Amino acid sequence: MKTICLYFEIHQNIHLKRYRFFDIGTDHYYYDDYENEHAITETAQNSYIPALQALLEMARMHPGYFKCAISLSGVAVEQQENHAPDVIELLQELNETGCVEFLAEPYSHGLSSLTNEEAFKEDVQKQARLMKEMFGKEPKVIRNSSLIYSDDIGEVVASMGFKGMITEGARHILGWKSPHYLYHCALNPDLKLLLRDYKLSDDIALRFANPQWSEYPLFADTYVDWIASLPENEQVINIFMELCALGMFQPLSSHILDFLKAIPGYAKERGIAFATPSEIIASNKSVDALEVPYPMSWTDEERDTSFCLGNVMQREAFEKLYSMADRVRMCRDRRIKQDWDYLQASNNFRFMSTKSASYGMYRGIYDSPYDAFTNYMNILADFMNRVSNLFPREIENEELNALLTTIKNQGEELQVKDKEIARLNARLKKQEDALLNADIPTETKGRKRTAKKTN
Numbered sequence: 001m002k003t004i005c006l007y008f009e010i011h012q013n014i015h016l017k018r019y020r021f022f023d024i025g026t027d028h029y030y031y032d033d034y035e036n037e038h039a040i041t042e043t044a045q046n047s048y049i050p051a052l053q054a055l056l057e058m059a060r061m062h063p064g065y066f067k068c069a070i071s072l073s074g075v076a077v078e079q080q081e082n083h084a085p086d087v088i089e090l091l092q093e094l095n096e097t098g099c100v101e102f103l104a105e106p107y108s109h110g111l112s113s114l115t116n117e118e119a120f121k122e123d124v125q126k127q128a129r130l131m132k133e134m135f136g137k138e139p140k141v142i143r144n145s146s147l148i149y150s151d152d153i154g155e156v157v158a159s160m161g162f163k164g165m166i167t168e169g170a171r172h173i174l175g176w177k178s179p180h181y182l183y184h185c186a187l188n189p190d191l192k193l194l195l196r197d198y199k200l201s202d203d204i205a206l207r208f209a210n211p212q213w214s215e216y217p218l219f220a221d222t223y224v225d226w227i228a229s230l231p232e233n234e235q236v237i238n239i240f241m242e243l244c245a246l247g248m249f250q251p252l253s254s255h256i257l258d259f260l261k262a263i264p265g266y267a268k269e270r271g272i273a274f275a276t277p278s279e280i281i282a283s284n285k286s287v288d289a290l291e292v293p294y295p296m297s298w299t300d301e302e303r304d305t306s307f308c309l310g311n312v313m314q315r316e317a318f319e320k321l322y323s324m325a326d327r328v329r330m331c332r333d334r335r336i337k338q339d340w341d342y343l344q345a346s347n348n349f350r351f352m353s354t355k356s357a358s359y360g361m362y363r364g365i366y367d368s369p370y371d372a373f374t375n376y377m378n379i380l381a382d383f384m385n386r387v388s389n390l391f392p393r394e395i396e397n398e399e400l401n402a403l404l405t406t407i408k409n410q411g412e413e414l415q416v417k418d419k420e421i422a423r424l425n426a427r428l429k430k431q432e433d434a435l436l437n438a439d440i441p442t443e444t445k446g447r448k449r450t451a452k453k454t455n
Contacts, residue, residue, distance in 0.1 A: 002227060002235055003273045005194060005280050006068040007166060008243040009143070010048065010087075011109045012040050012076040014342040015364050019375055024382045030339065032365065037083050044084035047247030052090040054246070054257040058264055059099040066264045067099045067274040069166075070243070071143050074107030074127045075341055077134070088134075095135045101276035104128040104139035104162065110344025111308060111318065112325065113144055113153045114295060119325040120153075121160060123344075141165065141277040145346050147196065147240070147298040148305060151291065154185035154193070162191065164281045166240060169195035170296045170303035177288070180234035184286040192281045193290050196240040196298060200226070205245035209254035220262035228270045236280055240298070300355065308349035313373040318349060320380055327391040336390075339383055348376055 017032040058066045070091070080087045094100050106112065107127035112119040124142065132138045141164040142157055149167035157165055169179025179195035203223070207213045215222075227237050242249075250256040264274065275283070299307040309315055321343060328340045351363050351372035366372040 001271060001273050002230070002237060003275045003280065004227065004267060005236065005238045005275055005277060007103075007143075007238070007240040007277070008051075008068065008070050009105075009241070010070065010076050010243050011073040012043065012079045013347040013364070014075055014079070014345055015039065016348070016375060016379060018365060019378045019382075021378055024378060025385060028335075028382060028386065030379045030383075031342070035365070036079065040079045040083045043244055043248060044080070044087050046252065047244045048080075048084070048087045049090065050252060050257060051243055051246040052087065052094060054261055055100075056090065056094050056097070058261055059094065059097040061261075062264045062268070063097070063099075065268060065274060067101075067276050067279070069101045069103055069141070069277050070094075071103035071105045072127075072131075073105060073109040073145075073345075074130055075109060075345060077130060092135075101141070101278055102131045102135050102137065102139060103166070103277065104131065104142040106145050106344075108341040108344040109145045109346055110341075111145060111148070111305075111346055111349065112322065112344065113148060113156070114305065114309070115318070115322045116325045117156055119322070119329060120156065122329060123341075124160065141194075141281070143167075146307070148295050149193075149292055149297075150295040151186045151293060153295070154191050154292075155187040158185060158188035158191035164192040164194060164277055166194045166196065166238065166277060168296055168298040168303055169197055169238070172303065173290065173292055173296055178231075178234050179238065180230060180236050181287045182236055182280065182284040183288055183290040186289040186291045189286065189289065192286055194236070194238050194277055194280060195290075196238050198298065198303075200237065201239050201241050204239070204256070204260075205241035205249055208250045208256055208259070218259070220259050221266045223259075224263060224266040224270055224272065227267070227272060236284060306355060307353055308346050311352070311354050311369075313354075313369065314349050314352045317352065317373065317376055317380065320377070320384070324384055324387050327387050331387065331390055333390065336383075336386060343380065343383060348372075352376070 015032040015035040016030050017035075019027070019030060055068060072091075077088070095102070104124055105127055106120065106123040107130070108123055110123060112123055128139050140162060142162045143166045144153065144157075147167045149165065154165060165185075174195070179197050181195075183193040183195065185191040185193060200223075203215070203218065207215070208218055210216060230237070246256055246260065267274070295305050296303050297305055297307065309318055324340075328336065331337065351366055352369045354369050363369075363372060366375065
């Protein structure tokens with residue numbers, strides 16, 4: 001049976017304010033509060049709230065049949081809690097229907113997976129704890145920022161205990177293969193991979209309201225017919241997109257939500273099911289390893305990391321930022337930790353892109369990629385000074401790594417000791433219970449016999 005795996009991403013850019021060279025050392029607040037509040041409020045009203053209401057309606061109209069997956073970056077959750085709490089309430093309602101699976105992802109929506117394994121693990125674990133706290137379940141499937149994936153990243157993710165990961169069905173990786181199967185990581189077969197069908201996904205997310213598109217206007221029955229007409233043995237159809245595609249990229253006036261709500265009915269008529277990523281992994285076998293020696297993503301035509309690391313400015317900012325990763329990991333200053341999350345966000349690097357595909361893209365307050373680079377590097381200089389005041393630059397990374405290793409080993413030793421204490425306590429309690437439950441009459445007789453011999 002053909003199965004649709006529908007997934008939506010929720011992430012909100014944190015907008016930086018104009019920060020001059022002369023602000024370095026005097027101003028440690030980097031954010032444009034007005035723009036952040038305006039952006040999340042506009043997105044919530046025009047996209048997140050109506051889109052989540054539509055998903056909630058679909059779940060109630062098709063109980064037990066319609067299912068989907070959602071992932072939220074931690075910084076997006078913070079913005080919604082501050083400016084759009086209605087979004088959080090709708091996510092909670094959707095969770096109560098049992099139709100949705102919440103995935104893990106980097107809390108910051110950052111790029112640490114490309115350079116620092118420990119920083120990446122910490123970022124993901126922080127978001128996974130948040131998801132468990134909000135929705136009561138620990139994520140078993142993960143998506144990386146911009147669906148970035150490589151063999152090495154997959155191996156790290158598998159070592160963290162995740163069962164599956166969703167990424168892009170990039171043509172330069174798949175070649176003649178189809179994205180409509182379950183694959184596994186080339187370095188660890190325990191990690192299953194769900195690959196995005198970029199054509200079917202972008203038909204909704206990017207082309208739906210375009211009158212110049214050859215398939216315009218697209219109707220739900222036509223869309224489902226495309227899925228039903230796929231080869232019989234291609235059973236897994238992964239349709240992944242940003243939730244803001246519903247209402248922002250494709251305006252509500254295009255009837256995008258009516259289109260979405262009609263899909264389950266037509267799919268049911270054609271014998272097509274819906275499933276969450278975990279259900280796909282549990283019910284399907286991997287057909288082959290997916291070899292991805294270099295990182296790929298779901299961004300731009302190239303489906304690589306050139307959107308964030310394609311020019312000298314981006315790489316310079318990236319290297320400067322993550323040169324502080326080990327120091328920040330040791331830091332306990334909450335303000336520095338929060339700034340670290342916000343400065344990692346991939347959109348900071350996207351604003352610096354000089355790719356032709358990025359011309360005309362939304363750049364926030366910036367006039368050009370060079371403007372974005374200058375502003376970001378001014379902020380980064382101040383941030384690096386603050387971190388260096390805690391951990392001077394004279395301390396080499398090797399020393400920091402040694403200290404981090406010592407702290408990690410001590411933590412592991414404490415965990416072993418805690419387990420041993422718990423085991424001994426359980427054993428002691430068992431012996432105490434045995435003494436209390438001993439045969440008291442027999443013991444009393446024994447005491448009497450002893451007394452006679454003494455006399």
